[in-house]
Amino acid sequence: MRIFVEDTFSASHYLRDYKGKCESPHGHNFKVRVEVEGEVKENGMVMDFEDLKKILKEILSLLDHKDLNSIPPFLEKNPTCEHIAEFLMQKLEEKLPSGIRLVLVMVEEKPGQGAIYERR
Template sequence: MGKRPSKKTTKREEGHCCRYRTAVSAFFSAAHNLKNYKGACENLHGHNWKVEIVVGANRLNENQMVMDFADMKQILSDVLSALDHKYLNELPEFENKNITSEFIAEYIASKVKQKLPKSISLCEVSIWESDNSRTTFSP
């Protein structure tokens, strides 16, 4: 029997971001509606969104941390302040987009990533639009 070719996987494909991972969460309230969608969510409606960011590093810093929780919370707060108590469909950056949970998670990830130190990786962003509905984006 011949050998089966082995598939090399990356850490990301295996579900790992980094050796160490740290998470913080925060909330924001906003309204949106889905375009080209047949259902209740095509109408204007709102959510109290929960957002969790997970950052990682392969080595701890001089304080034996991935990143200080206070710094992570500040970054997340800064990003969410642009969304809080807004009608998301009217934001210039969201023009002509379908404002799904997946889209919002990717948007938040792009903004958080810009604010992180180079030594820190953004592993994932999860958002909940309700207690039992969540989406996760891994950049």
């Protein structure tokens, strides 16, 4: 069974080697969705939503109200939705309890525009 939680963070960024609106510094209220998979336990849950939200919030606090271009790994990597999703995937995997498999991270920089990193 899959469960999911969502949260948001606010941050500024600009894109390097890019011609267009996003080459100038600007901000987004990013929305993040995380989906994990596991067995439904005797208590009827794959994982307590509160525990998953806490893990997500801890990781998003690394990015919240930051200038993304000035923090690792975005000092060199362009802080695109795609790279943010990869970063979150990696950080979340380090924190999830055993038996819980991370399957999807979605990063939306504005409604209807974002990146999905899905494990197959």
